[in-house]
Amino acid sequence: MKLFSTKIRWYQLVRPLLPAAYTALLTLGFMSKSLPYMIIILGTTVLGGAWFCGWLCPFGFAQEWLGKLGRALRIPRLRIPDKADRWLRLTRYILLGLSFAGFSVILLAQSPYGSFMGVINLNTSFITQTAWILLASFMTASLIIDRPFCRYFCPEGARYGILSLTRIFTITRNEKACVSCGKCDKICPSQIPVSSYRHVRSAQCINCMECIAACPVKGTLQFK
Numbered sequence: 413m414k415l416f417s418t419k420i421r422w423y424q425l426v427r428p429l430l431p432a433a434y435t436a437l438l439t440l441g442f443m444s445k446s447l448p449y450m451i452i453i454l455g456t457t458v459l460g461g462a463w464f465c466g467w468l469c470p471f472g473f474a475q476e477w478l479g480k481l482g483r484a485l486r487i488p489r490l491r492i493p494d495k496a497d498r499w500l501r502l503t504r505y506i507l508l509g510l511s512f513a514g515f516s517v518i519l520l521a522q523s524p525y526g527s528f529m530g531v532i533n534l535n536t537s538f539i540t541q542t543a544w545i546l547l548a549s550f551m552t553a554s555l556i557i558d559r560p561f562c563r564y565f566c567p568e569g570a571r572y573g574i575l576s577l578t579r580i581f582t583i584t585r586n587e588k589a590c591v592s593c594g595k596c597d598k599i600c601p602s603q604i605p606v607s608s609y610r611h612v613r614s615a616q617c618i619n620c621m622e623c624i625a626a627c628p629v630k631g632t633l634q635f636k
């Protein structure tokens with residue numbers, strides 16, 4: 413069973429460790445909504461993109477690894493057609509708007525993210541039947557679709573995505589060195605056409621660095 417590409421980069425080893433550490437901190441009572449924490453997360457997102465989604469979020473991590481499992485089991489992948497992808501992306505912004513409009517309690521009660529956190533904290537008493545069905549559906553869909561909840565339905569991801577649009581540090585492509593092989597486009601879990609950008613400033617980018625790892629021409633893609 414092959415869960416990694418043959419050449420492993422340091423960030424591919426570090427990235428899985430951080431959501432586990434973050435989950436442990438949450439379990440020990442770390443207040444993820446405290447003001448200093450929020451300032452650090454939001455500030456670094458404005459500077460360097462939605463790294464929370466790619467480096468800390470436990471539910472994002474679970475979806476990513478289910479995707480790796482699906483690949484390892486050779487389950488055919490479903491790539492959402494580009495037009496449908498663009499429309500579906502709007503959903504998370506609508507959900508973000510609804511949460512600002514006073515529906516956050518209702519949304520949170522059905523949220524697969526909240527349910528997933530309940531499961532790993534061994535506290536499932538609050539999870540409704542609908543929330544169980546949604547959680548199971550997204551976990552199953554993750555076997556064939558890259559991060560389906562993050563990309564289309566996560567209001568938190570939408571917020572970080574909007575904040576990241578003017579990011580200073582980002583994935584940068586050296587157009588002269590690029591051989592237009594399209595490997596970066598194919599590997600991107602957010603279906604971003606990386607090879608058509610000079611600087612990736614998409615709200616969908618989660619700084620996973622998989623495009624850099626996949627690029628066959630060293631130094632063509634860099635985070636800077």
Ligand code: SF4
Pocket residue numbers: 583599600601602603604606612616617618619620621622623624
């Ligand atoms: S593969 Fe590259 S462009 Fe796509 S989400 Fe990851 S870092 Fe961003």
Ligand code: SF4
Pocket residue numbers: 585589590591592593594595596597606607626627628629632633
């Ligand atoms: S993987 Fe590298 S060489 Fe290939 S298209 Fe992307 S940036 Fe260009």
